[in-house]
Amino acid sequence: MSIDPLTSACAMASSGLLLVVTGAGVSLASGIPTFRGADPGAVWSVDVTELGTVDYFRRDPIGSWQWYLRRFGSLHAARPNPAHFALATLERWQVARGGEFLLVTQNVDGLHEQAGSRELVQVHGRADRVRCSQFGCRYAQPKGWLPRDREREEAFLREPTAANLPRCPACDAPLRQHVLWFDEYYTGHRDYEIDRVLQAAKRAAVVLFVGTSFAVGVTEMILERGLSRGAKLFALDPVARDPHPSVVPVVATAEDGLPALCRALGAD
Template sequence: MRIFVLTGAGISAESGLGTFRDKAGTGIWARFDPMKLATPEGFARDPEAVHAFYNTRRRNLLAAEPNEAHFALARLEAGLAERSGMLTLVTQNIDDLHERAGSRNVVHMHGELLKSRCAACDSVVDWRQDLSLEDQCEACGETGHLRPHVVWFGEMPLALDQIYGALAASDLFVAIGTSGTVYPAAGFVAQARALGIATCEINLEPSDDARLFDECRYGPASETVPAWVQDMLRQG
């Protein structure tokens, strides 16, 4: 079996990393203005504020640990590989908790917080410390051009050709911990249905697109994801 899993902020919430949107109105973008902190224009206007926001998030990520949902997906990847199957794990998250839990085939469509990108030469390097305008690019030597390697509003997500190809080749599409409001990821379920691919939603609560899924499981990710993975591995 070839399973395509899309994860969102909900899978990392129990690791202490906040979600961006929720129906209670307590997500990150309910408290901060994304147009000021997560757009190229916002960065151009006030790079210090944008760096401060992501420096805090980077420190929080370095202090966080994967939860049982992350570890369960790593077990699923290994279990499918043993049976000549495959798990493609596409995440909207910019954290590295999937990798720390043991997942290997991870695609970060919205970038990675623990990397920096140079706007002058487009080089991407690992970056675990605070980032500022004073930092110099290791590749080109320019100062003042480094930014978080994350996809901001108005920018194109990464690896879309790879993602759409993997989705089209899958037998099952599963969305975990995502609100179903941010495109193009929010459109994956409709594309899967159009291709005749089975669909499953695993979430704390129904997403905006819950009606499009063949199967739905609701509850904390640390409970629902391991239970679903166990069912998948039992099916052989």
């Protein structure tokens, strides 16, 4: 489908808020698997809704840490692709002409930040951080966190035992991933910035969903608020998803479609 309607909508939003919501499809060209079962290497080809839970962590913290360290191991070498850089360019272009911009990503890989995005919410957390699992600790929710200790994590992988579990330096409780699990709430940690996201969804002139399957709660919440606001809604994805009749599909990969949008706007 033509990118022209999206280009026109973005061009007209010079004094409004341009809200972009990205999912795993944005990072596929960086070598990071998506969550879609039909994609090669997709994480949802295993039961992530079972493994990606606080309940599983409490029952088997060793298994949880092993699964996440295998999953996050591929992130260290990943680099931003043209989609990430195009979104950073789009932000600079929108701000330079007096508009507002916010990028909300469901991804935890940090590639948007590496590419230069600044007005950014990492609504599902960050893979480069961990936090304490003991509520009330200063390194736990609702606002605490720690940087990853790769040396400690490598030692755990060499000998995955309870004695080697990464532990909190303050209270010695097991550390956990700094990500939103399937049985948790967006209000669980300050870093998720869910209030900022929902306020932006209410004010946005244009909402662009990129590389998302609309399978998680935040996309539904943003979509509902965008519809009530009368925002212009678009979904850029190689599969023509139709989450709502008011969402205009733009059939393209993120790494092709987003640079093309920047060129069409004169933003490159």
